[in-house]
Amino acid sequence: MKSLSWPYRIREIPLKLELRGITKRFGDLVANDHIDITVEPGEVHALLGENGAGKSTLMNQLYGLLQPDEGQILVNDEPLVFRSPRDAIAAGIGMVHQHFMLVPVFTVAENIALGSEETRGGPLGWLDRRRSRRDVIETSERYGLPVDPDALVEDLPVGAQQRVEIVKALTRDVDLLILDEPTAVLTPQETQELLAVMRSLTAMGKSIVFITHKLKEVKAIADRITVVRRGKIVGTASPDTSEEELAALMVGRAVSLEVSKTPAEPGRSVLKLSGLVVDDDRGVRAVDGVDLEVRAGEVLGIAGVQGNGQTELVEAVMGLRELRAGTVELDNESLATLSTKRILRAGVGYVPEDRSHDGVVKEFSIAENLILDMYDRPPFGNAFKIDLGSVGTNAKERVEQFDIRCMSPDNAVGTLSGGNQQKVVVAREMSRPLRLLIASQPTRGVDVGSIEFIHGRIIHERDQGTAVLVVSSELDEVVGLADRIAVMYRGRVLAIVSPDTPREELGLLMAGITGNAREEETE
Amino acid sequence: MSTATVEEIGEVTAPEPFWTRQRRLGVALVLIGVLAAVLFGSLAPSEAARFTLSEDAEGAALSINGQFGAILFGIVTIITGGLLFTSFAKRYQNLLLSLGILTFVLSFLCWQVAGKFLPLVDTTSGTLQLALPLILGALAGVLGERSGVVNVAIEGQFLMGAFAGALVGTMATSVWVGLISAAVGGVIIAAILAVLSIRYLVDQTVVGIVLNLFALGVTGFLYERLMQNDASKYNEPPRLPEWRIPGLADIPVVGTVLFDTNLLVWVALGLVVLIHFGLTRTRWGLRTRAVGEHPTAADTVGIRVRGLRYMNVLLGGVVAGLGGAYFTLVATGSFTKNMTAGAGFIALAALIFGRFTPFGALGAALFFGFAQKLATYLSAVGSPVPSQFLNMLPYIATIIAVAGLVGRVRAPAADGVPYIKS
Numbered sequence: 019m020k021s022l023s024w025p026y027r028i029r030e031i032p033l034k035l036e037l038r039g040i041t042k043r044f045g046d047l048v049a050n051d052h053i054d055i056t057v058e059p060g061e062v063h064a065l066l067g068e069n070g071a072g073k074s075t076l077m078n079q080l081y082g083l084l085q086p087d088e089g090q091i092l093v094n095d096e097p098l099v100f101r102s103p104r105d106a107i108a109a110g111i112g113m114v115h116q117h118f119m120l121v122p123v124f125t126v127a128e129n130i131a132l133g134s135e136e137t138r139g140g141p142l143g144w145l146d147r148r149r150s151r152r153d154v155i156e157t158s159e160r161y162g163l164p165v166d167p168d169a170l171v172e173d174l175p176v177g178a179q180q181r182v183e184i185v186k187a188l189t190r191d192v193d194l195l196i197l198d199e200p201t202a203v204l205t206p207q208e209t210q211e212l213l214a215v216m217r218s219l220t221a222m223g224k225s226i227v228f229i230t231h232k233l234k235e236v237k238a239i240a241d242r243i244t245v246v247r248r249g250k251i252v253g254t255a256s257p258d259t260s261e262e263e264l265a266a267l268m269v270g271r272a273v274s275l276e277v278s279k280t281p282a283e284p285g286r287s288v289l290k291l292s293g294l295v296v297d298d299d300r301g302v303r304a305v306d307g308v309d310l311e312v313r314a315g316e317v318l319g320i321a322g323v324q325g326n327g328q329t330e331l332v333e334a335v336m337g338l339r340e341l342r343a344g345t346v347e348l349d350n351e352s353l354a355t356l357s358t359k360r361i362l363r364a365g366v367g368y369v370p371e372d373r374s375h376d377g378v379v380k381e382f383s384i385a386e387n388l389i390l391d392m393y394d395r396p397p398f399g400n401a402f403k404i405d406l407g408s409v410g411t412n413a414k415e416r417v418e419q420f421d422i423r424c425m426s427p428d429n430a431v432g433t434l435s436g437g438n439q440q441k442v443v444v445a446r447e448m449s450r451p452l453r454l455l456i457a458s459q460p461t462r463g464v465d466v467g468s469i470e471f472i473h474g475r476i477i478h479e480r481d482q483g484t485a486v487l488v489v490s491s492e493l494d495e496v497v498g499l500a501d502r503i504a505v506m507y508r509g510r511v512l513a514i515v516s517p518d519t520p521r522e523e524l525g526l527l528m529a530g531i532t533g534n535a536r537e538e539e540t541e
Numbered sequence: 542m543s544t545a546t547v548e549e550i551g552e553v554t555a556p557e558p559f560w561t562r563q564r565r566l567g568v569a570l571v572l573i574g575v576l577a578a579v580l581f582g583s584l585a586p587s588e589a590a591r592f593t594l595s596e597d598a599e600g601a602a603l604s605i606n607g608q609f610g611a612i613l614f615g616i617v618t619i620i621t622g623g624l625l626f627t628s629f630a631k632r633y634q635n636l637l638l639s640l641g642i643l644t645f646v647l648s649f650l651c652w653q654v655a656g657k658f659l660p661l662v663d664t665t666s667g668t669l670q671l672a673l674p675l676i677l678g679a680l681a682g683v684l685g686e687r688s689g690v691v692n693v694a695i696e697g698q699f700l701m702g703a704f705a706g707a708l709v710g711t712m713a714t715s716v717w718v719g720l721i722s723a724a725v726g727g728v729i730i731a732a733i734l735a736v737l738s739i740r741y742l743v744d745q746t747v748v749g750i751v752l753n754l755f756a757l758g759v760t761g762f763l764y765e766r767l768m769q770n771d772a773s774k775y776n777e778p779p780r781l782p783e784w785r786i787p788g789l790a791d792i793p794v795v796g797t798v799l800f801d802t803n804l805l806v807w808v809a810l811g812l813v814v815l816i817h818f819g820l821t822r823t824r825w826g827l828r829t830r831a832v833g834e835h836p837t838a839a840d841t842v843g844i845r846v847r848g849l850r851y852m853n854v855l856l857g858g859v860v861a862g863l864g865g866a867y868f869t870l871v872a873t874g875s876f877t878k879n880m881t882a883g884a885g886f887i888a889l890a891a892l893i894f895g896r897f898t899p900f901g902a903l904g905a906a907l908f909f910g911f912a913q914k915l916a917t918y919l920s921a922v923g924s925p926v927p928s929q930f931l932n933m934l935p936y937i938a939t940i941i942a943v944a945g946l947v948g949r950v951r952a953p954a955a956d957g958v959p960y961i962k963s
Contacts, residue, residue, distance in 0.1 A: 083841065083962075104843030119838035121831050122954070132831050133842025135824045143824030186842075 032059030032223050033093060033110050033193035035080075040089035042075055049075040051249045052089070057194065057227060060220050064228045064240035068268055068465040069436055072249040073229045074116070077196050080227075081113045082106040104133075112187030113196040118179050120186075122172035126165050127151045130186045157189045161222075163215060176323075177208040184215070195219065196227045201235055205323050206493060206525035213239050231268070231466070233261040233275075269466045277498035279477045284501070285314035286349075288485035289335070289454050293344035296327070296334040304330035306509035307344070312454065317476070317486040319500025319517070323528055324491045327509040329371060332458050332489055336368055337361045348454060362391055367447035367479075371458035371489070373436070377443040380432030384424055385413035387431050388446050412449075420445035421471060437468030444472055448479055455479050458489045473499060493524060563625055563634055570622025570641040577648035578615025585611040588656035594793060595660065607655020614648035617641075646911075653924055664914055666798040669806060670872070672910030674699060674881075676809045677864030678888025679895060679902035680816055681727070681857035685734075686897055687820060688853040689833040691957040693749030694734050695861050696885025697756030701726035702865020704760040707876035708768070710778030710869070719778050720866050727862020728855055730756060735854040739847050742959040753885070761878045768876060781805060781870045803871055805863065810903075812860060817899040829853055833953035836960040846960045864888070890939035896950050909935040 035057040042050040049072045057063045067073045078084045080091060082100030090097045093109050100106045103113075120129045131150040137143040154167040163181045171179060180200060187195055197216075201209045216226055216239055230236060236243055236257070243255040245267040253267050266272050289312040296305035305327040312318045320328055333339035335346050337358040346353045353361055362368065370376035378387050389398045389409055397408040413427035422441045424434055431439055440461070447455070457476060461469040476499060480486050490496050496503055497517050504511045505527040512527050526532075585607040593602040621641035625634065650659065678695040685692035705726030710719020730752050738745040768776040781803040789800040799806070820826035828849055831839040836846045868884075869876050887909055894908075895901025916931035 081841070102843050103841050107843065113841070115841065119835070119841045121835045121838055123834055124827075124831070128827060129838075132827060132839065133844055135827060137824050140823065142819050142826070145822055145824060145827060 033225060034059055034095070035111070035194055035225070036092040036095070037076075037080065038090045038092065040076060040079060040086045040091070042072075042079060042084065042086055048249050050079070050086070053246075053249075053251055055244055055251070057225050059193075059225055060223050061241040062216060062220055062226045062228055062239050064230065064236045064243045065246060066230060066233075066236055066243055066264060066268060067246035068231055069463050070465070071246045071268075073246055074198060076246075077113065077198060077227065077229060080106065080111060081196060107134075107190050107192065110191070110193040111196070112190055112192030112194070114180065114183040114187060114198065114200060116199040116202060118176075118183055120171045120179055120182060122170075124171060125167065126169050126171060126174075126182050127154050127167035129171055129182060130154050130167075130189055134190060153189055154185065157185050161185070161188055161215070162218060163188075176203045177205070177211075180204070180208075180212070193223070194225045194227065196229070198229045199231075200228070201230065201232060203324065203491075205528050206521060207529055209235065233264050236264065237261065265466060271467070273466055273470055277473045277477060279499075280481070282316040282480065282501040284316040285483065287311050288314050288349060289487065290347040290350075291331075291335070291344065292347075294331065294334060294341065294346065295343040296330045296339055297342055298330055303342075304509055305334065308506075308509070308511050310504060310511060312485040312487050314453075314485050315480060315483045316501045317480050317488055317499050319496035319503045320487070320489040320506055321493055321496040321503050321524060321528060322491070322506035326506045328489045328491075328506055329458070331506070332371070332456055332487075335361075335456065335487075336366070365451060365453035367450070367452045367455040367484075369440075369443055369447055369455075369457040369460050371462065373440055373443060373462070378431045378439055381430055383428045384417065384422065384431055384434070384442055385409050385427040387442050388413050388416050388427075388449075391446065392450070416445040416449060420475070435465070437464040440464050440472065441468060444475055448475060452479065452484045455484050455486045456489075457486070459491065460488065461490075461492070461495060493521070493528075497521075497524070563628060563631070566638055567622045567624070567626030570625060570638070570645075571619050572622075573645050574615050574618030574620075574622055574641070576615075577618055577645050578612050581648050581652040582608060582612035582615060585652035585655045590651050590654035590656070591658040592650075592654070592661050593658050594662065602658065603661075605651060607651045610651030611648045611655075614644040614651060617644040618648065653919065653922075653926070657922055659918065662794050662797050664911075664918065665794060666802070667914040667917075668907060668911040669798055669802075670910075671913045672906040673805060673809055673871070674864040674867040674884050675888045675891050675906035675909055676813065676903055677805075677860050677867070678885055679892040679906055680809075680812055680899060681731075681861035681864065682889060682892035683816060683820075683897060683899055683902055684829075684853045684857035684860065685731075686892070686956050687833045687953055688829045688850045689836060689953060689955040689958065689960070690735070690738055690850055690854050691745040691749065692731075692734065692854070692857060693746055693889060694730055694752040694756075694885075695864075695888045696881060696883065697749075697753040698727040698730045698858060698861035699865040699868065699881040699885045699888075700753075700756040700760050700879070701730050702862035703868040703880060704763070704865075704876050705862070706866040707776055707778045707869035708763075711775055714779065716779040716781055716870055719870055720781070720863070723866035723870070724859045724862040727860070727865060728858035731854050731858025731861070734858075735851050738959060739850050739854070742961065745957050745959075757879055760876070764876060764878050772875070776875045778870055778874065780874050781866075805867055805871055808863060813899045813903045820899070830953070832960075833955055836955050836958075840960075840962070850960070861885075887935045890935045893950055893952075894935075894938050897952060905938075908938070 037053055037055045040050050040053040041048070053076055065073050075084065079086045082103045082105050091100065092098070098109055100109070121132070127147070127150050135143065136146040136149040136153070138146050151167045154165065158165050163185050165178065165181050165185050171182065174182070200212060204212060213235070220226060228240060240257050243257065243259070243264070244251055245253045245255065245264065247268060247270055255264060255267065261275060265275060291308055291310045294305055294308040295303065298304040308331060310318070322328055330339055334341055335353065337353065337356055341354055348364060348366065374380060379390070389412065392398050393404055394401055397405065398412070399405050410427070416422070417424065417427055420441045422445065423438050431442055434442070460472055460476065464472065476486060476488065488496065488499050500517050502514055503517055503519070504514045505524065506512070507528065507530040512530065512532055587606060587608040589604050590607040590610060591602040591604045595601070618641050621637045621644065625637050678699060681695055681698065682692050702723040706719040706723030709722035710716055713719070734748055734752055737743045737748045783801065783803050786800040790796045820830060828839065828844050832844065832846050832849050840846050868880050891902050891905035891909055895903070895905040912931045912934040916928035919926055919931065920928040
């Protein structure tokens with residue numbers, strides 16, 4: 019085996035990559051179990067699998083961030099060892115991470131130069147900023163990826179930050195690009211643009227490894243599909259394979275991708291927001307005059323790209339954030355002055371968007387997490403004590419009822435998978451009589467099997483006559499669950515539309531573009 | 542690729558809030574300006590305030606009527622505050638701010654000096670000398686914190702540097718050996734800090750506090766058991782010589798202060814410039830800042846995060862150790878127990894007040910040094926203002942800075958967060 023040092027280049031375009039028997043263990047867990055993959059030059063190779071299937075672990079080994087316990091990486095039939103990303107880059111492999119690896123307070127050019135800076139010598143390496151800038155502009159023009167070299171990264175929208183990441187990889191002359199869940203943060207339009215960029219890159223002979231769990235995108239772009247489940251390759255497929263078959267491969271059993279539900283029978287108005295104005299943590303206006311109404315027995319979905327005020331809106335309703343103006347009413351009673359505890363006690367269920375920070379206490383057991391909101395109420399306890407017997411009984415029932423896969427209800431919640439942690443939250447919030455259920459990103463980081471289950475529970479709750487507010491950045495989820503969709507953009511509700519509205523129109527609305535046709539439906 | 546969609550989303554920023562940093566600073570300046578003009582103006586006797594170029598009351602001097610001066614400078618402060626508030630001349634923001642603070646200080650001086658005299662050269666060089674360890678200590682902090690390691694052990698590094706400089710300097714009868722030993726002393730503390738916080742992921746603030754106590758204990762013990770027994774053998778280091786640069790030293794005030802002085806002054810000022818350009822213009826600086834802001838991003842482009850942090854913390858140890866040398870090799874000529882008396886914490890304050898930048902740290906250190914110098918002057922002339930008030934100034938300034946009353950101080954994002962490779 020041979021190791022490479024920067025900036026030594028071993029290959030000539032095109033690049034053929036082969037992984038042979040890659041195995042990686044973390045303690046008892048086998049994250050990757052003898053994985054074999056070949057990526058041909060100029061192809062988009064999709065790596066499809068659920069969260070936690072081992073896709074990212076595999077790619078981190080390919081990018082030199084982790085070292086495999088067994089197996090070989092071959093570039094153009096030559097076995098190589100990657101001790102750090104530097105080696106991988108030198109071999110022509112670049113990676114765009116799911117969470118962008120950009121320094122927010124640096125300019126685009128600084129971020130792109132970082133690690134392989136152009137210098138004019140000197141003991142500390144005097145930076146040649148003009149050359150760095152020129153390199154950025156050149157790459158950006160060559161591949162048709164517009165970026166402003168002087169902009170601060172923190173001022174850029176996510177779509178543009180992603181372009182910076184891609185340009186950053188391309189300036190390092192890579193021939194194989196790993197894209198880790200690149201569409202998770204994009205609007206439908208931005209996703210289309212990204213797919214176009216991927217096509218033009220492969221046309222220039224670059225190959226792409228596309229990691230995702232979104233079936234539609236895989237079918238749209240991939241030349242070959244490898245499906246991973248629990249660390250193993252469970253099959254390869256061509257893009258002609260149907261979504262149902264791909265999903266079944268991914269999960270290991272047949273799953274229904276559609277949310278099955280009957281038409282809603284909306285009743286009285288339960289939640290009423292009028293003229294709601296809320297600021298974010300920095301004191302910048304996040305919600306700017308929102309009027310909304312959620313009725314009993316219906317699901318109102320809020321669609322929108324993340325960061326358009328959805329988070330702040332929900333937090334304001336839950337009493338977690340101060341109102342600047344406007345009113346929040348639950349069955350005609352104001353919630354504005356109530357504490358979060360009293361809002362919960364008034365019959366509001368809340369599934370927060372950030373499960374690990376706001377949804378569960380990871381160190382607490384499943385049983386304890388299931389009574390976090392009711393610990394001082396009968397039957398679980400009173401102001402002085404907790405009745406461990408009834409806590410235990412409750413836990414057993416909920417674990418069964420909500421299909422929480424665990425060894426014992428006494429295990430810490432932190433030991434569960436994301437999907438099962440979310441089921442704990444859902445079980446807790448749906449175990450008391452509700453008037454209103456607020457579910458923020460209810461299936462983020464949750465496996466397909468659990469998504470089906472959680473969606474079913476939400477619809478079940480609706481059919482019991484609860485008013486449901488669902489916030490999600492996954493358009494599919496909003497469309498599947500909602501009876502009415504409110505599209506949020508820059509702190510305002512642009513339109514309230516029916517879930518039958520064509521995707522393209524929803525996408526445009528999420529990007530803040532309202533057509534005249536939409537106007538009569540706008541509130 | 543660049544359709545309207547992307548551009549539109551690019552504008553997802555709310556309008557700027559009314560109370561910007563500039564506006565708040567403006568209001569603050571107007572308030573202290575009014576205080577100066579009214580309070581200082583009414584208290585000041587209508588006598589000449591003389592700022593003399595020589596050491597005594599005679600000779601050339603800048604002179605102004607105390608009451609008139611107090612009111613005049615107070616009014617200038619109000620005007621600069623007003624200009625800041627109205628957002629006039631946005632790009633000269635910092636200049637206006639400095640001018641406002643300067644005129645406030647001048648107003649205060651006019652009141653205090655009215656009917657008396659203030660020797661300019663002595664005040665300026667005293668300020669610089671008192672600021673010297675603060676500058677070096679704060680620079681040590683800049684090096685560590687910009688790469689993501691919190692350094693509250695500056696006090697301990699000072700003490701260790703001061704002690705090592707005195708002990709080894711005396712034994713070797715060479716001030717240069719003493720100076721190098723001082724740097725080594727600082728590095729010893731820095732090395733412990735680095736290993737515990739980078740390798741063993743111990744909470745960096747806790748380690749820092751413990752190291753301060755450790756340095757105090759060790760140097761105190763050795764001082765009592767070793768140095769006090771035979772001071773001439775262990776605790777009489779040669780002093781750092783003062784060098785006079787012919788020509789330049791003849792410039793009034795500035796010449797005496799900057800060009801007829803000891804080596805450490807030049808080292809400190811040189812380091813400010815060097816570290817400033819190092820951080821902003823070199824590969825080392827870009828990587829240091831990247832490691833302090835987003836270590837994972839640095840790692841994914843092949844930068845050795847921990848290695849760079851070790852290097853910067855150790856370099857900081859050298860700089861802080863030199864700061865410690867000031868106490869024994871420049872200021873006094875012998876070591877005494879706990880002789881730094883909290884200077885390391887004022888250096889930490891200067892670092893934060895100076896917004897983690899070399900020039901900011903220099904400015905803050907000079908400001909604090911001036912406050913200390915003024916405190917001595919005020920108690921000497923029997924001023925009604927207790928000198929303790931001025932000694933409090935660094936801490937009050939830091940509280941104001943940290944509380945974000947005049948614009949939030951933004952520490953490097955990964956400051957104090959150990960890097961664990963996933």
